[in-house]
Amino acid sequence: MNQPNQNPEQIARDLIDSQLEQAGWLVKSKNEVNLSGGKGIAVREYQTSSGPADYVLFVDRKPVGVIEAKREEEGERLTVVEDQSREYATSKLKYLKHDDLPYVYESTGTITRFTDYNDPKPRSRPVFHFHKPETLAEWNGQAETLRARLLNTPPLDEQGLRPAQKSAIRNLEKSFQANNPKALIQMATGAGKTFTACTFVYRLLKFAKAKRVLFLVDTKNLGEQAEQEFLKYQPTDDNRKFTELYNVQRLTSSYIASDSQVCISTIQRLYSILQGKELEESAEEENPNESGWTVSRYLSGKDPLPVAYTQKNPIEQFDFIIIDECHRSIYNLWKQVLDYYDAFLVGLTATPDKRTFAFFNQNVVSEYTYEESVADGVNVPYDVFTIETEITKTGSIIKAKEFVDKREKLTRRKRWEQLDDDLTYTPNKLDKEVVNPSQIRTIIRAFKEALPTIFPDRFDEDREFEVPKTLIFAKTDSHADDIIQIVREEFNEGNDFCKKITYKIEEDPKSVLNRFRNSWAPRIAVTVDMIATGTDVKPLEVLLFMRDVKSSNYFEQMKGRGTRTINFDDLQKVTRTAKHTKTHFVIVDAIGAIKSKKTDSRPLERKPTVPLKDLLGAIKMGAQDEDLFLSLANRLLRLEKELSPSEKEKFSELADGKSLQTVIKDLLNAYNPDVIEGIEQKVSKEKIGQAPDEISKTIALEVDQLRTSAAKVFTGELTEYVEKVRKAHDQIIDYSNTDKVIGKGWDKFTKEKAKEVVADFTEYIQTHKDEIIALEIFYDQPYRRRELTLKMVKDLLDRIKLDRPMLAPNYIWEAYQQLGQVKDNSPKKELITLVSLIRKVVGIDTQLTSYDATVNENFRKWIFQQNAGQHNKFTEEQLAWLRMIKDHIASSFQIGMDDLDYTPFDKNGGRGTMWNLFGTETAALFEELNKELSA
Known part of the structure; x- marks a missing residue:
């Protein structure tokens, strides 16, 4: 333990001593050296x-390296002292020839960088810890380093590889040869990412003499699939299978065999190994970033332990780490595992997002899209068949005095009640607050009736139709149970015909999945x-979509379930009436999933498995912890939509006067990087001239206070109330309203359909122009447009989504595009799209024009008018x-x-800078720009 009076240099030396000893080194002063005292002596x-x-x-007993120790505050300058440490490494040691x-x-002692000067073009890299002496001895005995051996890898034998796989492997090996620490392989679902990985792993083991490779997944299911790929992989230059040449171990405990050359593990198991703990296999069943698994670790009230060094699992344990589905398993708690090892990192994914590209240093060695894979015949394309029903589109009303069943969501226990008032429910409440069996049945029946049209050749000799293998996406487990019951009834089949495959089923999900994949039933x-x-x-x-998805990445992954190719013989084994190989798959969209707006952002929590009461x-x-705060905020966001005004008022009373929305905002802000950056800037200004340690302590204290403030409202009384009020919200079973199909067919956006959609949207806007303030402003005098606010537009969008969810702005934009009435590409933001559409409907714009493009053009004209006859009216800073x-x-x-108090103005000086630049003209300038730019 560091003593209070120790100087920074001694603190660093103590930390370094401790880390060296952990790695197996004996640390000695120059006066007490005994080089025979151990394998490694520092x-x-x-x-x-x-x-x-x-x-x-x-x-x-032989000198092999040096360590240059620096104070902690010099961590950012370690690369500056490389010449100094190199000088010691090339100097003569007293008494020795070497x-x-x-x-x-x-x-x-906190940050460490390492350079192996035996490497070609030696380059320093950050390492979590020091290497073991046995490792340096092994490296010292090799004729070439790993990075040198990578340069001598022979050309790729392309036999049996697809073009995209060849390109990925060649580019990856070039990346290794350039000593890039991270590389990303983006390859469409079904294009053979794992086979590609088997191929380059084989080459790394054979030609680069890699010691051990880690194949990292985030579910047990993916680990088993990867293991099967390695078991059946046979290289083109050897008659033996991969597993006859190299040992492959899928980790099911903390034991990593010393002779394993390929290890397959879930990232949560590896995290537990580095914590010195065993892990139940059940914790590997679900993707931890979507399941709340990380939250379950914190239920003891303790923060997650950081990864710490363990000599049993040194940082050099793996030379290469391959991260499967890396778009979801390189963040938060799990990033520590990747930072721990001194290894090359290779990411595999079909759907990277911005953070994925950033994590892999934008080093994308393969970009192979779904469209390219279809063109190459690697994957099959899809057609879309839509089913629209009245209740799915508009919701319905249960009249007062009707008797309804109320069902508890979890137990599914029912009771009979009479409604006091009319109950109007919108489409987004279906299968959450209200279950309408007729709506589910109507979709399933329409699907059954459409199947012979979709697959007209699937009749046997007796004219019996064979249902193709179908996957239905449900909203919740409860929704899935309702669907299964109705599917069995409508198709007049037994239990084996339709099965639920989730982690919660009583049957072994792996067994059910294997039957679904390889047998006739289900x-x-x-x-x-x-x-x-x-x-x-x-x-x-x-693929039958009975749930919508807002994440574009997740939606692409879901669509990817149908893209796989299969040869005719294998298809006919499970689908006896198949007449040819699989040429395409069909998305049956019963919810508008294809046309709904998708975002690149990841949801706060996709599949919560930790009960709300445990989060509370x-x-x-x-x-x-961040995961806990985000998951709880997400759960409260859902609850907020269900609570009545009086229930929200009661919540506020128990939450020290804070509204539910404020409590949610506080939870989200507690780990919001922008909010934390604001605290850092504020403290740095207030403490200017003070020691960095004092500033850091103050920042840490304020951030901790921010998080404590967000958490302290959750007293026993409030948490008990939240749990009670949540349970009070049962599902109402609507038996009184029968649904009907209002549209069914192949999704071809014809001009006739486009005209119908545009007319429908126009009618809605005109019908509500006198009751929705945002529309009233557009239909009024032009000068009123400056009154339009962001809140007004958000309220309008929310109203449209409630009233007519099929009138999604991006869907309407596509209709105008089909009619040739669009000037620009669709805006990225839904609110801007909506305003652009309204301007077209009202007649402000003759062609549909993106509102932000209109503002840009109006700004250009305004600037030109301001400068007319004057030379440089505005300075560069003013511009x-x-x-x-x-x-x-x-x-x-x-x-x-x-608005000057918020991003991006606050970061540039806010009101003060604005006043310095424009003075008393500020208010008039705002008024003029609001008027001119919205014209």
Whole structure:
């Protein structure tokens, strides 16, 4: 333990000593050296011809490396001292004759960098810890380093590889040869990512003599699939299978065999191994970033332990780490596992997002899209068949005095009640607050009736139709149960015909999945999340969407379940009436999933498995982790939509006067990088001139106070009330309203359909122009447009989504595009799309024009008018601010003084800078720009 009076240099030395000892080194002063005392000896202050080196490392009595120690505050400058440490490594050690020392570290005890000067073009890299002496001895005995051997890899034997796989492997090997620490392989679902990985792993083991490779997954299911790929992989240059040449171990405990050359593990198991703990296999069943698994670790009220060094699992344990489905398993708690190892990282994914590209240093060695895979015949394309029903589109009303069943969501226990008032429910309440069996039955019946049209050749000799393998995506487990019962009834089949495949079923989900994949029955499977991503079911020919998805990445993953190719013989084994190989699959869209707006952002929580009461219990007991805060905020966001005004008022009363929305906002802000950055900037200004340690302590204190403030409202009384009020919201079973099909057929956006959609939208806008304030403003005098606010547009969008969810702005834009009435591409933001559409309907724009493009053009004209007859009216700084104002109006529709307190203005000086630049003209300038840019 560090003593209070120790100087920074001594603190760093103590940390370094401790880490060296953990890695198996004996640390000795120069006066007590016994080079025979152990395998590795680290000698402090050893004299060289350039002066005393902080540490000289000896292995088997021979000097092999040096460590240059620096104070912690010099961590950012470690690369600056590389010349100094290199000088010690090339100097002569007192009493000894030796070559230059190849292994050089610079370290503060907290941050360490390492260079192997035996490498071609030696380059330092950050390492979590020091290497073991046995490792340096092994490296020192090799003729070439790993990075040198990578340069000598022979050309790829392309036999049996698809073009995209060849390109991915060649580019990856070039990346290795350039010593890039991270690389990303983006390859469409079904294009053979794992086979590609088997191929380059084989080459790494054979030609680069890699010691051990880790194949990292985030579910047990994916680990088993990867294991099967390695078991059946046979290289083209050897008659033996991969597993006859190299040992493959799928980790089911903390034991990693010393002779394993390929290890397959879930990232949660590896995290537990580095914590020195065993892990139940049940914790590997679900993707931890979507299941709330991480939250369950905090229910004791303790924060998650950081990854710590363990000599049993040193940082050099793996030379390469391959991260499967890396778009979802490289964040939060799990990033520590990847930071721990001194290894090359290779990501595999079909659907990277912005964070994935950033994590892999934008080093994309393969970009192979679904469209390219279809063109190459690697994957099959899809057609879309839509089913629209009245209740799915508009919801319904249950009249007062009707008797209804109320069903508890979890137990499914029912009771009979009479409604006091009319109950109007919108489509987004279906299968959450209200279940309408007729709506589910109407979709399933329409689907059954459409199947002979979709697959006209699937009749046997007796004219009996064979249902193709179908996967139905349900909203919840409860929704899945309702669907299964109705499917069995409508198709007049037994239990084996339709099965649920989720992690919660009593049957072994792996067994059910294997039967779905390889046997005739089940013909239809219903899932929520388990086989929505990463699971290969080649005979699948139909995906029936009975749930919508907002994440574009997740939606692409779900669609990917149907893309797999399968040869004719294998298809006919499970679908006897198949007349040819699988040429395409069909998406049956019964919910508008294809046309709904998708985002790149990840949902706060896709599949919560930790009960709300446990989340509340954790935060009540003092847990303050990011995953817990986000999951709880997400659960409260859902609850907020269900609560009545009086229930919200009661919540506020128990939450120290804070509204439910404020409590949610506080939870989200507790880990919001922008909010934390604001605290850092504020403290840095207030504490200017003070020591960095004091500033850091103050920042940490304020951030901790932010999080404590967000958590402390969750007293026992409040958590008990939240749990009670949630349980009070049962599902109402609507038996009184029967649904009917209002549209069914192939989704071809014909001009006739486009005209119908545009007319429908126009009618809605005109019908509500006098009752919705945003529409009233557009239909009024032009000068009133400056009154339009972001809140007004959001309220309008929410109203449209409630009233007419099929009138989604991007869907309407596509209709105008089909009619040739569009000037620009669709805006990225839904609110801007909506305003652009309204301007077209009202007649402000003759052609549909993106509102932000209109603002840009109006701004250009305004600037030109301002400069007419004058030379450089605005300074460069003024122009920069005017452009920020223009961008704000383009996205938020107007600007006021209060907006200067927020991004991006606050980061550029806010009100003060605005006043310095424009003075008393500020208010008039805002008024003029609000008017001119929205014209």
